[in-house]
Amino acid sequence: xxxxxxxxxxxxxxxxxxxxxxxxxxxxxxxxxxxxxxxxxxxxxxxxxxxxxxxxxxxxxxxxxxxxxxxxxxxxxxxxxxxxxxxxxxxxxxxxxxxxxxxxxxxxxxxxxxxxxxxxxxxxxxxxxxxxxxxxxxxxxxxxxxxxxxxxxxxxxxxxxxxxxxxxxxxxxxxxxxxxxxxxxxxxxxxxxxxxxxxxxxxxxxxxxxxxxxxxxxxxxxxxxxxxxxxxxxxxxxxxxxxxxxxxxxxxxxxxxxxxxxxxxxxxxxxxxxxxxxxxxxxxxxxxxxxxxxxxxxxxxxxxxxxxxxxxxxxxxxxxxxxxxxxxxxxxxxxxxxxxxxxxxxxxxxxxxxxxxxxxxxxxxxxxxxxxxxxxxxxxxxxxxxxxxxxxx
Amino acid sequence: xxxxxxxxxxxxxxxxxxxxxxxxxxxxxxxxxxxxxxxxxxxxxxxxxxxxxxxxxxxxxxxxxxxxxxxxxxxxxxxxxxxxxxxxxxxxxxxxxxxxxxxx
Ligand code: SF4
Ligand code: SF4
Numbered sequence: 001x002x003x004x005x006x007x008x009x010x011x012x013x014x015x016x017x018x019x020x021x022x023x024x025x026x027x028x029x030x031x032x033x034x035x036x037x038x039x040x041x042x043x044x045x046x047x048x049x050x051x052x053x054x055x056x057x058x059x060x061x062x063x064x065x066x067x068x069x070x071x072x073x074x075x076x077x078x079x080x081x082x083x084x085x086x087x088x089x090x091x092x093x094x095x096x097x098x099x100x101x102x103x104x105x106x107x108x109x110x111x112x113x114x115x116x117x118x119x120x121x122x123x124x125x126x127x128x129x130x131x132x133x134x135x136x137x138x139x140x141x142x143x144x145x146x147x148x149x150x151x152x153x154x155x156x157x158x159x160x161x162x163x164x165x166x167x168x169x170x171x172x173x174x175x176x177x178x179x180x181x182x183x184x185x186x187x188x189x190x191x192x193x194x195x196x197x198x199x200x201x202x203x204x205x206x207x208x209x210x211x212x213x214x215x216x217x218x219x220x221x222x223x224x225x226x227x228x229x230x231x232x233x234x235x236x237x238x239x240x241x242x243x244x245x246x247x248x249x250x251x252x253x254x255x256x257x258x259x260x261x262x263x264x265x266x267x268x269x270x271x272x273x274x275x276x277x278x279x280x281x282x283x284x285x286x287x288x289x290x291x292x293x294x295x296x297x298x299x300x301x302x303x304x305x306x307x308x309x310x311x312x313x314x315x316x317x318x319x320x321x322x323x324x325x326x327x328x329x330x331x332x333x334x335x336x337x338x339x340x341x342x343x344x345x346x347x348x349x350x351x352x353x354x355x356x357x358x359x360x361x362x363x364x365x366x367x368x369x370x371x372x373x374x375x376x377x378x379x380x381x382x383x384x385x386x387x388x389x390x391x392x393x
Numbered sequence: 394x395x396x397x398x399x400x401x402x403x404x405x406x407x408x409x410x411x412x413x414x415x416x417x418x419x420x421x422x423x424x425x426x427x428x429x430x431x432x433x434x435x436x437x438x439x440x441x442x443x444x445x446x447x448x449x450x451x452x453x454x455x456x457x458x459x460x461x462x463x464x465x466x467x468x469x470x471x472x473x474x475x476x477x478x479x480x481x482x483x484x485x486x487x488x489x490x491x492x493x494x495x496x497x
């Protein structure tokens with residue numbers, strides 16, 4: 001193991017290099033570009049023995065790695081926001097064909113208006129497709145999750161593509177110390193890909209995803225459903241194994257539990273701002289509030305069972321979302337509602353859309369208001385979704 | 394962790410699923426799986442063999458894979474399945490495939 005200071009984007013490209021990928025194809029888009037620029041440089045210098053395919057668009061980028069993956073290669077691509085939306089059709093092809101493609105999504109809001117700053121809307125547009133979706137809190141996690149994504153996706157019990165989401169600029173362009181495993185440490189953990197159950201190559205005669213009876217569509221989607229469920233176990237296992245090789249004595253798995261043991265109030269968050277939310281939890285703990293935080297690390301598969309466990313003894317839950325389903329509510333919110341005991345009151349706050357900064361004081365304010373409303377018995381009003389826009393008050 | 398549904402055997406379930414998935418997703422080609430499509434033909438491609446240079450381009454382009462050809466040999470069309478689309482005639486670089494109305 002060694003320690004280096006890296007920005008999120010470079011950390012992801014270092015992870016891809018350690019994973020020893022065979023084929024990379026991508027199209028540049030802010031704030032992702034540095035990842036694939038760095039990879040192009042690595043390939044050019046001969047540090048990474050991979051084929052780098054330049055393409056005309058993100059749709060082609062994913063189509064290119066789709067083909068490469070179907071022919072047995074370990075592949076990588078990266079994108080953000082509009083680029084991800086441009087790939088949309090191929091995203092579903094990839095999931096339905098069960099190809100273990102790994103992609104970094106550097107989260108960025110969707111225009112108009114043009115805006116390069118983060119929220120979680122872009123990555124969550126593919127929530128229902130069959131991709132595994134992990135959200136990093138810091139640069140170290142962006143690195144770790146990228147390597148783990150290959151192990152998880154290529155596992156025969158899973159065989160689903162993976163997205164590693166990292167917040168644009170907050171992680172992608174911010175330098176932090178990162179522990180990197182050595183090549184030999186990773187080689188034991190991540191052996192070369194075994195391309196079964198199928199590999200498209202000259203001399204083989206079969207079509208992938210040809211026209212079929214309607215039932216086949218339903219059966220294939222059902223099989224993804226089951227694989228998604230199994231992936232919960234695989235993710236927890238892989239996380240433990242990975243942390244062990246790095247000599248860490250913890251493993252968060254699907255959900256990080258932060259000061260939840262005796263918590264009466266549970267906060268749910270995801271992504272980089274969870275660091276600020278934890279600071280707010282610490283400040284409130286110092287003031288005597290019994291508050292804890294569940295940080296969703298993998299939003300697909302959704303860790304319903306764990307959330308139900310953590311929330312079983314709390315009085316109320318606050319879900320802070322950085323993405324919204326218009327006409328419904330926060331995207332984490334609906335998953336949380338489905339997971340916990342129906343009698344537990346849940347408040348939903350939407351914040352940080354378009355990259356609006358939300359710091360620890362804002363989190364503290366949001367959490368205090370939530371507890372205050374609960375204690376004053378005002379929580380029956382919570383059936384609405386609150387938009388946190390302090391500048392408009 | 395306490396996940397509510399624990400598959401009895403993760404590996405066993407997965408290998409059954411994988412087999413099913415493979416069978417459903419992948420389609421193997423078979424000869425004449427859509428019936429004797431030669432009966433659909435309106436025009437019949439006929440190779441005027443004298444002009445043929447044995448280049449194999451018609452073989453490469455035939456969308457139904459009904460032309461057989463080997464390097465340095467003449468191509469041969471299987472009329473039981475040739476649908477008469479005319480692609481071979483249009484790609485033949487020396488124009489030696491003629492499309493003739495069926496029944497003439
Ligand atoms: S007419 Fe069409 S189907 Fe028939 S041999 Fe020519 S290319 Fe093939
Ligand atoms: S394309 Fe024309 S010249 Fe070439 S093999 Fe076919 S019939 Fe002969």
